[in-house]
Amino acid sequence: GNSVTQMEGPVTLSEEAFLTINCTYTATGYPSLFWYVQYPGEGLQLLLKATKADDKGSNKGFEATYRKETTSFHLEKGSVQVSDSAVYFCALYTGTASKLTFGTGTRLQVTL
Amino acid sequence: NAGVMQNPRHLVRRRGQEARLRCSPMKGHSHVYWYRQLPEEGLKFMVYLQKENIIDESGMPKERFSAEFPKEGPSILRIQQVVRGDSAAYFCASSPTSGRSPSSYEQYFGPGTRLTVT
Numbered sequence: 001g002n003s004v005t006q007m008e009g010p011v012t013l014s015e016e017a018f019l020t021i022n023c024t025y026t027a028t029g030y031p032s033l034f035w036y037v038q039y040p041g042e043g044l045q046l047l048l049k050a051t052k053a054d055d056k057g058s059n060k061g062f063e064a065t066y067r068k069e070t071t072s073f074h075l076e077k078g079s080v081q082v083s084d085s086a087v088y089f090c091a092l093y094t095g096t097a098s099k100l101t102f103g104t105g106t107r108l109q110v111t112l
Numbered sequence: 113n114a115g116v117m118q119n120p121r122h123l124v125r126r127r128g129q130e131a132r133l134r135c136s137p138m139k140g141h142s143h144v145y146w147y148r149q150l151p152e153e154g155l156k157f158m159v160y161l162q163k164e165n166i167i168d169e170s171g172m173p174k175e176r177f178s179a180e181f182p183k184e185g186p187s188i189l190r191i192q193q194v195v196r197g198d199s200a201a202y203f204c205a206s207s208p209t210s211g212r213s214p215s216s217y218e219q220y221f222g223p224g225t226r227l228t229v230t
Contacts, residue, residue: 100147100157
């Protein structure tokens with residue numbers, strides 16, 4: 001079956017530090033890959049997505065590249081801000097099962 | 113275009129009571145999904161519905177839980193005889209299509225209902 005594995009958190013960084021959150025997946029077929037962000041007390045917002053190998057999704061300074069050879073979709077940002085503090089979820093969708101499969105989430109805390 | 117709406121945002125029930133959670137999908141969306149997020153965990157799929165049909169309920173507990181998406185009105189997730197372990201955030205998502213083409217697929221999430229069972 002499908003599964004998503006994310007690095008465990010929490011990740012604590014100083015403002016302007018470089019961020020990487022690792023995500024690897026197992027899937028049948030050719031999944032689309034997503035990063036969602038959840039701010040405290042809120043629902044999930046789509047941050048970025050990639051639909052085929054070597055695609056790069058990007059939004060708000062965040063980037064992730066769909067790497068089929070390593071089955072990975074790591075999230076990166078060059079310079080984090082305090083306002084980026086949230087929980088980040090990696091997810092996949094294959095179309096054969098009409099649901100998103102989520103990782104367990106990684107909490108990011110950015111301090112001044 | 114209003115987003116996915118859920119109500120109530122917070123719900124407190126005593127053990128043994130019933131909880132009803134409502135979800136109105138985005139305008140033009142006919143596919144609704146319910147997910148549960150237990151404290152400090154990721155989201156787990158519960159059920160996928162189209163208007164008047166349950167398409168996939170493989171993530172739904174067999175007892176006490178039911179879901180519907182009537183022709184008119186919001187989707188309802190119903191939990192009977194709640195127990196403390198039902199305390200969680202319940203998120204609804206909607207999509208415009210069934211996502212046969214993964215490349216064009218997205219789900220849009222509501223703000224969630226946080227259920228607390230005392």
